[in-house]
Amino acid sequence: MRPIDALVNALSDARVLTDPDVIDSYARDRTFLEPGKPLAVVLATSRDDVVTTMRWATEHRVPVVPRGGGTGLAGASVAGDGSVILSLARMTAIRELSPADEIAVVEPGVITADLDKAAREHGLMYAPDPSSYEISTIGGNLATNAGGLRCVKYGVTRDSALGLEVVLADGRVLNTGRRTMKGVTGYDLTGLFVGSEGTLGVITAATVRLRRAPAAPPATFAADFSSLRDAGAAVSAIMAAGCQPSLMELLDRATLQAIDEWRNIGLEPGTQAMLIGQSDAADSQAAVERMERICTENGASFVAVSSSPQEADELIGLRRLAYGAKERQGACLVEDVCVPRSALAEMIGRIEAAAERHGVRIATVAHAGDGNLHPVFIFEHGTVEPPPEVWAAADEVFKDALELGGTLTGEHGVGLLKRRWLELESGPVAGELQRGIKAVFDPLGLLNPGKAI
């Protein structure tokens, strides 16, 4: 009997897919990276399926690549030769939602937006909202410590993760963390799993924190700038004034053009950047009017303010179109540097300089309030690997971010894409310790090998 047949026999409910074409569709994420030839896909429906799969993998020494919605942007769920893909997408139960304690216990396949919707029925919200939140899963969000638009006010996924149920590489089940708002019993294993990109264990449930949803509708502004640096200065001034936006997104001209070509938004010739901000505070209208004034003081050529939820959705929708608009124009390398807020304008300038120096198209959107920039390098459709000049420009952008006190990745993770720059940021001592931690949790190196560290 082949090992894979032993797995099929051992799994009572889970489907195992072995058609090579079907496997290939599960072996990719949203990067350009080409997968290897995995053995099979397990569609787990329960924790027991995961336990069975990991016991089998340990017995047969088969690498396992856990997978959520496949929306990753760094290659963490791109599967290699001879591995088994473990999809958690069918584990979609919200096991518990407690309005009194403001927590939910959810399985990893729950779509992020679905949890948010379920919470809102009780006047609560699930705050983390990566741009992909209508197709990404909680499990994937936890694996990458996903950020999003609202995290400028509400923090990243880690800030909402209280406890986890995890299946270890050898099939043992571990419960970490707690159901309480605070707790300091032992080392923070919950925090260690969040952002570990499936290399330490397979998350089969999470206890997450919910928050009170804002009572009033948000107010929104959009401001056009004829200079990117002015827009960056406006962001710094808004944050320094303590306006507490619930989101603040910056789109550069290349991004606006890509959207304009697709959806005709009437882009003015002189507009170099657009800033979209929102407040969900009790005094949201006043907060947004303050932000409007600061934009005008910093040279905005046009500012519109609205408290209509419909207009807000349209503006935010514009932002959410950005990635799709760029994908229409070419293959994309989506980057994710994050710098101290005061270095935002400087970093934008350096990205523009790198684009010019290397003759590369870069269109940037930023979660500006966090200093988190997504320069998207656009190259020819159908090209498998980004051409050398793209890598050369990306290399400069990474090094510039580090030089400005920043990081390689604000919210997408390291995956496969950023491993070659990792030690530039973390240094050799951290690398050694991280490999030591990996060996404690996964001594045979079966969980998502070659990723994250």
Added chain:
Amino acid sequence: MRPIDALVNALSDARVLTDPDVIDSYARDRTFLEPGKPLAVVLATSRDDVVTTMRWATEHRVPVVPRGGGTGLAGASVAGDGSVILSLARMTAIRELSPADEIAVVEPGVITADLDKAAREHGLMYAPDPSSYEISTIGGNLATNAGGLRCVKYGVTRDSALGLEVVLADGRVLNTGRRTMKGVTGYDLTGLFVGSEGTLGVITAATVRLRRAPAAPPATFAADFSSLRDAGAAVSAIMAAGCQPSLMELLDRATLQAIDEWRNIGLEPGTQAMLIGQSDAADSQAAVERMERICTENGASFVAVSSSPQEADELIGLRRLAYGAKERQGACLVEDVCVPRSALAEMIGRIEAAAERHGVRIATVAHAGDGNLHPVFIFEHGTVEPPPEVWAAADEVFKDALELGGTLTGEHGVGLLKRRWLELESGPVAGELQRGIKAVFDPLGLLNPGKAI
């Protein structure tokens, strides 16, 4: 040459204390626990002193007990036989304070309140404020992941820690984390060190997040209740209504009596509990009036509201007197269970029942908005160990907290005091993994042996 003389020679600036009486005064924290006979105290003044001490400790296989302000309540800095106490209290530099990026880089000996004061000169604040914040250090706060009064709104110490400089057991220097608001490069080593009670490395600097200080003065309320359960119900209702208090403290009758005997606060005979709440929001007066109404609806016998900063200080001062008032009455075992918020009233009832069943005096204060209770077990002054009935009652309280979905320790840590209950909460798998992590960072087991895990 004795090993300790080699250390004295190797340290250029740091003072080494070897007088046994002096050592003893550095070997204790605020628990009743009796220390062993350490070899010496090193008063480090720089990272280099820490590096020298750890290299020497590794060479000579000497256990090292790191120490901040000595305000711990779980025994984590109680030093054992043959160890060297490494005091970080003289490393008091605020290396950097950036208003633009809302961060500070501080050494571990900085007093928590001093950092807050320095931040407020720039319209910012350092949010975490353990009750001991005028005498505790940032290093100690990081080591225990300290909470405090304000964390109901602003989170615990971990939520303010962005990056660390750490000296490892063998003297190597590690930099973790970042200066940016977000970042997901590699495993979260910063989060792993926070709360690890000096067992993984010695923190020699921290990059911490500052926050905008509230612009308006806070508004405050105090409410008397004739039933603890009513007070608990009021807390749940206030949180469920989304009032977002910036602190909410509950004092039971035994605590109020201890304060009354010391400072004569005119305690009414029927008062069983007092709730003190504050809002620092822009509409603080309205928020506090909402909380007042909820208290009245939940049976409060008296409620006072004030927007005077002086009256607020007096009320919060009352809360800060609680521990001192109890220490006047006897030796104290200060506990720290945390339960889901909805279980607060039930937990208070169980603490009262345990006190009655075992004939033990327990006075409880709670960071009520977090569900974090500090039942203080009071026994005879001069008693070295708590008597058996205290441990029996404490054992019940711990198990009750776990049964209600809670944790042994919300913010004080495990130290020495709670190790025997640890596995009840974490389970054997977590214990094994935590010991594995410890071995990666400190293979010789020299850093604060026998603590935390």
